[in-house]
Amino acid sequence: MTTEASLYIPTLADMLTARTRIDPYIHRTPVLTSRMLNELTGAELFFKCENLQKAGAFKARGASNAVFGLSDEQAARGVATHSSGNHGSCLSYAAGRRGIPCTVVMPRTAPQAKKDAVAGYGARVVECEPSTSSREAVFAEVVAESGAEFVHPYNDHRVIAGQATCSAELIEQVEGLDAVVAPIGGGGMVSGTCLTLSNLAPGIRIYAAEPEQADDAFRSFKAGRIIADDAPDTVADGLKVPLKELTWHFVRDHVTDIHTVSEEEIVAAMKLIWKRLKIVMEASSAVTLAAILKNPSVFAGKRVGLIVTGGNVDLDRLPWN
Template sequence: MQLPVFDDVIAAHERIAPWIHRTPVLTSETFDQLSGAQLFFKCENFQKAGAFKARGATNAVFGLRPDQRAAGVATHSSGNHALSLSYAAGRRSIPCHVVMPHTAPQAKKDAVRGYGGEIIECEPSTSAREAAFTELERRTGADFVHPYNDPRVIAGQATCSREFMTQTEELDAVIAPIGGGGMLSGCCLTLSTIAPQVKIYGAEPRQADDAARSLHAGRLITDDAPQTVADGLKVPMKELTWQFVRQYVADILTVDEQAIIDAMKLVWQRMKIVIEPSCAVPVAAILANPSLFAGQRIGVIITGGNVDLDRLPWLNQEG
């Protein structure tokens, strides 16, 4: 597979425009005071299907040739890519088949089914996902839309940072969570082309820190089944995303589980918006590294808001 280029991003933005939201950028005096920086939150929790992944999924689905439509699309995902691909497939009236770990949040499973997707459950590990998917692909013949290691998906995700740069001025840095690296790769693709002076940071749970270890070691390191409250960040990078990350990312900052939960709860309390644990990771990373960001204008990508309201992480700590 070839790496996408910026012309692919422009084409993707035109292709998906009728099917996605231009999401807002919010600010917060509270978080500016806590961080010592000016923070600008790109709120993809208000995106179609509740997550940025609607961008890449929609680009892939609406880029299919007419002869590919009958078999539909298929993927493996812990949640947001699954429901986003189901959303996009529904808009084009084609089948969508998804392998999901049985531990995925019920809210995300319900959303997949609500958009018309078929779920095949598996054990919660990367190897189990890929094995179950191989059988699904053989049975259906559907077009495989990888959650992040796909040029169409990366180009679609890159439209978020392209949009972001038209909504803000003179950012010093952008930070986004990283699991497989689709969003961060999209940031790399866009910013290296139109704003190369902007530093790019990733943020990752310390209990699922394979991307940070990869960047610091200079080689791709993968974990099979890490455990973290940030369920969207459990997957490892692949070849395409690793190429972007190793070339363009300044650093990947890690935070512990309590910091993630605290940051998530604080965003809910002070900004009055629903974000999922994965989105809280960059917020926690900024608060944990004040000297790195102090006095700067920082773009923070809030990647999604699909939360199981019956299993909020701070509720598990009560009593």
């Protein structure tokens, strides 16, 4: 196992510390089942509902671990990130719980509903132009001026240790799992799953699921090195971001396989979950069931955990309408 010397790989001890640290700020989310979906797939499916998590996404775990792990001195200067998705609102949520400043740099073009969600938990939203160079420049300015601690959405050991608490709960809630399937974007949830399961339940296979139209993780996995997408576009908008060093480490070493699914398969699986499980979850969370439906022989007869990663959906723009 080779890694950059500077790369701190979070450990089981970090996950256990995170678990105690974030316990007061997160929900132990329920696991739901559906006899009909079991019959449809020939597998026993267990949906770990992080859409019911605080701030509506598993990212409340990693953000809380980062925020509550800061020293008082660091905390006083606040936290900052750039995100147009769930990490921004989850970091805002966690900072709000600790009562410290939070700044989220978001593209001016991000939907107002997303800006409102971030601001709704108390963070300051700073807009940038919708380009990497503008984002980096604006973000550097925010950090320089405030001394805020940068909490990356996924390429951060504190965040991964926080996400890792999810599968620690799952294996307590469901005995005898054969496999866990998680969506992969930047790889934070998959990395956390790898961290926990490789230590506590190494017999459980870990699969990742990804949109065909944002398949950088799939191509990286097959190539054996990080390959980034060029402007991916998918209804699963939480999964557009690329792997980074830290998450690549976990994916490379612990993931059994990565399955890709089409846009139509994602939307069909999303609607099926809404209809059968009666939960509101994001298109990004539907890639797991879509992958199982597409590869029945891999999962038939198995007890399979699926991570439902988030529930922040624009109810006025559902992808099947």
